[in-house]
Amino acid sequence: MTPHINAAAGDFAETLLMPGDPLRAKYIADNFLDNARLVTDVRNMLGYTGEYQGRAISVMGSGMGIPSISIYAKELATEYGVKNIIRIGSCGAVSNKIKLMDVVMAMGASTDSAVNRSRFANTDFAMIADFNLLRLAADAADKQGANYHVGNLYSSDLFYCSDEMRYDDMEKYGILGVEMEAAGLYGVAAEYGINALAMMTVTDHLRQGLHLSAEERQHTLNEMIKLTLEAVSHLK
Numbered sequence: 001m002t003p004h005i006n007a008a009a010g011d012f013a014e015t016l017l018m019p020g021d022p023l024r025a026k027y028i029a030d031n032f033l034d035n036a037r038l039v040t041d042v043r044n045m046l047g048y049t050g051e052y053q054g055r056a057i058s059v060m061g062s063g064m065g066i067p068s069i070s071i072y073a074k075e076l077a078t079e080y081g082v083k084n085i086i087r088i089g090s091c092g093a094v095s096n097k098i099k100l101m102d103v104v105m106a107m108g109a110s111t112d113s114a115v116n117r118s119r120f121a122n123t124d125f126a127m128i129a130d131f132n133l134l135r136l137a138a139d140a141a142d143k144q145g146a147n148y149h150v151g152n153l154y155s156s157d158l159f160y161c162s163d164e165m166r167y168d169d170m171e172k173y174g175i176l177g178v179e180m181e182a183a184g185l186y187g188v189a190a191e192y193g194i195n196a197l198a199m200m201t202v203t204d205h206l207r208q209g210l211h212l213s214a215e216e217r218q219h220t221l222n223e224m225i226k227l228t229l230e231a232v233s234h235l236k
């Protein structure tokens, strides 16, 4: 056990899907995994382990923001032997080339957070996805016919950001979407030698003031869960 996870040794699978919302973790366990059982519930940050096509898969919420996902990802890597963490979240788009309901795969993650400078001698460490996970996800998206984009994401400490000018710079530099955890997850993965990928559906358009309806959110979430499970089913 750790201060934040009350699972027993061996309770987690090597591969873990990580939405921000713990109730989304429950939804995935209830609807997509076979024989799913609750393995941790400290602070209601629910985590489950079940099977997908006979392969053991875990799913656990990360909470919101880099500090929260960093705690869980670190403990899963160092205390529970988790090797692959795939964040499945939501993001806001800044580019007009990106549409609501598109999927964004974070090949890299930029950030305004100081955590990665803190861990890397105050220098800029490039936060990148694991190439194999990214390739499997892109292959699964092709197979599923999903509209997806691969590139640089921005992990912001602020959900409510009053500096609209920042979006101009982000668009100029090719940022695909804004969310709040990917750069933290990639930093933990680099530090502790695990594989990570962050994948988001576009639920909001920050320039166009558009937001998905509840029904559209559910639909895109289901598509992304299927895509992710298809991708990890090909892990060697």
Ligand SMILES: O=P(O)(O)O[C@H]1O[C@H](CO)[C@@H](O)[C@H]1O
Pocket: 019, 020, 021, 063, 064, 065, 088, 089, 090, 091, 159, 179, 180, 181
């Ligand atoms: O949908 P999730 O995975 O929670 O991701 C996004 O949604 C939350 C903000 O509403 C932040 O956690 C952000 O990264």
Ligand SMILES: O=c1cc[nH]c(=O)[nH]1
Pocket: 090, 091, 092, 093, 159, 178, 179, 180, 203, 204, 206
């Ligand atoms: O962080 C996030 C997540 C979804 N939508 C946003 O606009 N921001």
